[in-house]
Amino acid sequence: MDMQDDCIIDVSGLVKRFGEKSAIDHVDMKVKRGEMYAFLGPNGAGKTTTVRVLSTLTGFDEGTVIIDGHDIVKEPREAKAAIGVIQQHISLDKDLTVWENMMAHAMYQQMPKAERIKKIDQLSEYIGLGDYYNFKVDKLSGGWKKRVAIVCALVHSPKLLFLDEPTVGLDIQARRGLWDLLRKLNNDGMTIFLTTHYIEEAESLCTRVSFIEKGKIIADGTPEDLAHKIGYFTVESFGKDHNTQYAYFQTKAEADEYAKQFDDTMTVTVRRTNLEDAFVEMTGNRIGDNGFMLQKATNPKEAR
Amino acid sequence: MMSFFSEVYAVAWSDLRFMRHNILQIMVSSLMLPILYLLAFGYGLKAGDVDLFGDGSVMVPYLTFVIPGIIALTSLSSSFNSTATRMNVQRLYYRSFDEMMMCPLSNTAIIIGKTILGMVRALISVTLMFCIGCALEPDFLTWMNPGLFVLSVALCCFLFGLLGETAALMVRSHSGMSLFTSLVITPMTFLCGTFFSVQALPAAFQWILYVFPLTEASLCIRGSALMGVSDAYAFPFWALGVIVAYIVVLFSIDMYLIKNRKV
Ligand SMILES: Nc1ncnc2c1ncn2[C@@H]1O[C@H](COP(=O)(O)OP(=O)(O)OP(=O)(O)O)[C@@H](O)[C@H]1O
Ligand SMILES: [Mg+2]
Numbered sequence A: 001m002d003m004q005d006d007c008i009i010d011v012s013g014l015v016k017r018f019g020e021k022s023a024i025d026h027v028d029m030k031v032k033r034g035e036m037y038a039f040l041g042p043n044g045a046g047k048t049t050t051v052r053v054l055s056t057l058t059g060f061d062e063g064t065v066i067i068d069g070h071d072i073v074k075e076p077r078e079a080k081a082a083i084g085v086i087q088q089h090i091s092l093d094k095d096l097t098v099w100e101n102m103m104a105h106a107m108y109q110q111m112p113k114a115e116r117i118k119k120i121d122q123l124s125e126y127i128g129l130g131d132y133y134n135f136k137v138d139k140l141s142g143g144w145k146k147r148v149a150i151v152c153a154l155v156h157s158p159k160l161l162f163l164d165e166p167t168v169g170l171d172i173q174a175r176r177g178l179w180d181l182l183r184k185l186n187n188d189g190m191t192i193f194l195t196t197h198y199i200e201e202a203e204s205l206c207t208r209v210s211f212i213e214k215g216k217i218i219a220d221g222t223p224e225d226l227a228h229k230i231g232y233f234t235v236e237s238f239g240k241d242h243n244t245q246y247a248y249f250q251t252k253a254e255a256d257e258y259a260k261q262f263d264d265t266m267t268v269t270v271r272r273t274n275l276e277d278a279f280v281e282m283t284g285n286r287i288g289d290n291g292f293m294l295q296k297a298t299n300p301k302e303a304r
Numbered sequence B: 001m002m003s004f005f006s007e008v009y010a011v012a013w014s015d016l017r018f019m020r021h022n023i024l025q026i027m028v029s030s031l032m033l034p035i036l037y038l039l040a041f042g043y044g045l046k047a048g049d050v051d052l053f054g055d056g057s058v059m060v061p062y063l064t065f066v067i068p069g070i071i072a073l074t075s076l077s078s079s080f081n082s083t084a085t086r087m088n089v090q091r092l093y094y095r096s097f098d099e100m101m102m103c104p105l106s107n108t109a110i111i112i113g114k115t116i117l118g119m120v121r122a123l124i125s126v127t128l129m130f131c132i133g134c135a136l137e138p139d140f141l142t143w144m145n146p147g148l149f150v151l152s153v154a155l156c157c158f159l160f161g162l163l164g165e166t167a168a169l170m171v172r173s174h175s176g177m178s179l180f181t182s183l184v185i186t187p188m189t190f191l192c193g194t195f196f197s198v199q200a201l202p203a204a205f206q207w208i209l210y211v212f213p214l215t216e217a218s219l220c221i222r223g224s225a226l227m228g229v230s231d232a233y234a235f236p237f238w239a240l241g242v243i244v245a246y247i248v249v250l251f252s253i254d255m256y257l258i259k260n261r262k263v
Helices: A046-052 A076-081 A096-107 A113-127 A142-154 A172-186 A201-205 A223-229 A253-258 A275-284 B004-022 B022-046 B062-094 B097-100 B105-137 B146-170 B174-191 B203-211 B211-223 B237-259
Strands: A009-018 A021-032 A036-039 A062-069 A085-088 A161-166 A191-196 A210-214 A216-221 A233-238 A244-249 A267-272
Touching: A009 A046, A009 A191, A021 A062, A021 A191, A036 A046, A036 A201, A036 B203, A046 A062, A046 A161, A046 A191, A076 A085, A076 B004, A076 B022, A085 A142, A096 A113, A096 A142, A096 B004, A096 B097, A113 A142, A113 A172, A142 A161, A142 A172, A161 A172, A172 A201, A172 A253, A191 A201, A191 B237, A201 A275, A201 B062, A210 A223, A216 A275, A223 A275, A223 B105, A233 A253, A244 A253, A244 A275, A253 B146, A267 B004, A267 B062, B004 B022, B004 B203, B022 B105, B062 B097, B062 B146, B062 B174, B062 B211, B105 B146, B105 B237, B146 B174, B146 B211, B174 B211, B203 B211, B211 B237
Parallel strands: A036 A191, A036 A210, A085 A161, A161 A191
Antiparallel strands: A009 A021, A009 A062, A210 A216, A233 A244, A233 A267
């Protein structure tokens, strides 16, 4: 197997513009077969745009995209056959039932009839959708619609699965369930590319993470690598001014030494550096749970 | 080749399921308009006999004249509306069109597959309309040339399905769709030889109407339905040719639009 074939996603010099603005700005990226890869970034960073370009939905302005060894412009069919996509926004056919939506997908993928039915039953049972087969999709709640979308994306056992903020809107059980499912699929050899603004999701699931901001990849590596780039230990100090200060150190001894200088009026914690610290340090931004940047608030006009 | 047909079927399958869920509603809504036209123009208007060739050689009662026109119109409204509405909703509101575009299907199969719903619906409406027509004017059964009639109707339904796709792929919103309908479809409905003979108009105006394919559709459908009225009545094969040419043009436009699709 040569180097080329080793990568299921091979993107170089990718640019996607909306008018003047570049939503993807000269991105180079390689994802190896079998990786669980996370794209981490705030709202408007370009995550959805990247997924849409890689899954052939949106055209792009510059660069090349190779999926499973096929250039998506020259051989879109072959590239499409390798992928499954769960989009950020529900994109099911609301006039049809749950089962019909799944079946339509299996047919688009040209699966033989017996296999279609078997695979749909198997996945639905795993996800707990079996009782809902004859429900109109419209009548399901948001989280359950997402589950239908998950079955649709997986029905043809793609080699590469894209998930755009898959756990937004799922309850805690469902989120854990999806994480387990993703680990299982990855274990069976499926490459997974997910975007998220939940740092703990990227940290606990993924073998490799890249930070994306304003259409550029600003760092990339394993969660540990990224954390360790800024130091193994973090000293977090919270004082009367209601501002949390962070300092990073390579050894525990150094961190403890530094922590000693604070008096009783400060709350001081020494802990291992995590992915969030790395993101804050590298971007100067902090992502809130809903994806808003808390520190260094961006001008909304600038963000668009 | 087999796989091409199975792709077309895959694309059409979900639309046909959609039709199955709403079959009654669909039947009622697609027959309402032609029946209203039939009542208003066929009976309400009480127009005199129509001069088929404009030279006084063949005169037919207005009802006989207007029924094939209404059949042509039914093929337009039924095929166009069901294709355009469904595709528009799938593309702009449900976004399920995106899901399909991510699957390994050829664009040709998608374009043809997406006309199937419109064709099936239009063929059902046309059949029902034809039955009503024959009940009112049983002579159609002796006059008509069934082969040419079926061929004309099928080609027209396909053509107007492609036109529905053009509209759905072009517009960016629901209001865009209404605009397309009021600028293209409604004028066609009333002017294109459905309710009156185009030959009766001034030459310049005739040429404008020949640009709209419903004019050729009316000529072909009426021609094949009234074939036996007079020996002098020749089926307008040139109009069938124009319809085929329109099919080629609209198909190419749809291919272009689907490749360069925004959203
Ligand atoms: N169709 C479009 N037309 C114009 N600009 C667009 C379009 N889609 C996205 N953009 C712009 O591209 C940038 C990236 O958007 P994108 O949706 O990829 O962000 P994201 O990282 O997915 O954000 P979120 O976390 O909110 O989903 C944004 O600034 C957005 O305004
Ligand atoms: Mg997004």
